[in-house]
Amino acid sequence: MALIVQKYGGTSVGSPERIQAVAERVKRWREQGHDLVVVVSAMSGETNRLIALARALSHDPDPRELDQMVATGEQVTIALLAIALQEAGVPARSYTGAQVAVLTDSAYGKARIEAIDDERMRADLAAGKVVVVAGFQGIDAEGNTTTLGRGGSDTTGVALAAALKADECQIYTDVDGVYTTDPRVVPQARRLQRITFEEMLEMASLGSKVLQIRSVEFAGKYNVPLRVLSSFQEGGEGTLITLDAEDSMEKPVISGIAFNRDEAKVTVRGVPDTPGIAYRILGPVGEANIEIDMIVQNVGADGLTDFTFTVNRADYRKVLTVLERIAGEIGAREVSGDDKIAKVSLVGVGMRSHAGVAAKMFETLARESINIQMISTSEIKISVVVQEKYMELAVRALHSAFDLDAAVE
Ligand code: ADP
């Protein structure tokens, strides 16, 4: 008998029929003798709908009130699932994040889980009940409702699994595992049987939204056995996310390709090539609470240099305003930007022991006449920035060049 935490995403609880299907699945697991804690998201589209309501009233809604409101999406689905389970003859009880309690810091909209009280859940499990918990939400020390950021129910699932020392955390979604790249963009994408935490973290950080970044961080930190599965099919082993690559001999050099359209690029031209210039540009950007991703500083000529970096696309206007403000002070010649860019990244622990991955990537993109605007590398990833309109072409070309395409029967 095992203790299993299952998390069901928005599409998996998107209608009464889907919720009933979840209840049936939970029932089957329970009939095999397992203890079940089930985390659910809001019905698909609901969180967006709620945010749009607030935005109809304000361009910049108060983050506390926003969290107070968006947390209601999950409060609906927990109760519906508990009702469906009871209807199916399974004793069940639902809890909001506050009731469990999932304690977080007070960073509304991106709160971090600090502690979880497992007492209530353990008592219910001991009494033979299925425990249903609202994903995405928590409560801070002052009793305010908080949310964990978009996709945060994954993190609730993993955090509960860690707190309860569950045998496995199963993330049920609308795909049957983690693929070499988003199967919606590349139909030839292949399901991965296994992927390491390290690679999954890179994939998530670089734009693969199948798991929230923090859920993977959490799973890695507490070594929670994590599996991604489909709620739309029976059986199937999904993708297991593990600490180590199984056998590195057979490990492909590249495990997956991630991409991200959420970035914009800005360039400050003709700044004096002197010590402290990066700080004088990026300091004010940081103070404006704008996160920076890739940074490139050109080799200076005639005592001047150019400085380019990327930010979240939502911060594009804001960063331009900051840079235009400081341009005079730092003696910059020009500030320019482009928000029609995309980042495409190759990820794989196999890269560590293989040279030539970058060269092959650049050659593949050159063959498609795709210009590379920026490059950044780490031990297990290479990212390039390209024009947004070439993103899908780049992903497909790389997917096939690195032999990731599924075999065609
Ligand atoms: P849920 O609502 O269940 O949390 P999400 O929409 O957050 O589901 O995540 C599942 C989606 O992630 C899939 O429908 C798929 O389009 C997308 N996705 C992106 N990259 C990948 C990948 N590498 N493997 C699988 N799915 C991916």
Ligand code: ASP
């Ligand atoms: N409902 C939240 C969202 O749409 C959390 C989640 O689905 O994981 O982002």
Ligand code: MG
């Ligand atoms: Mg999700």
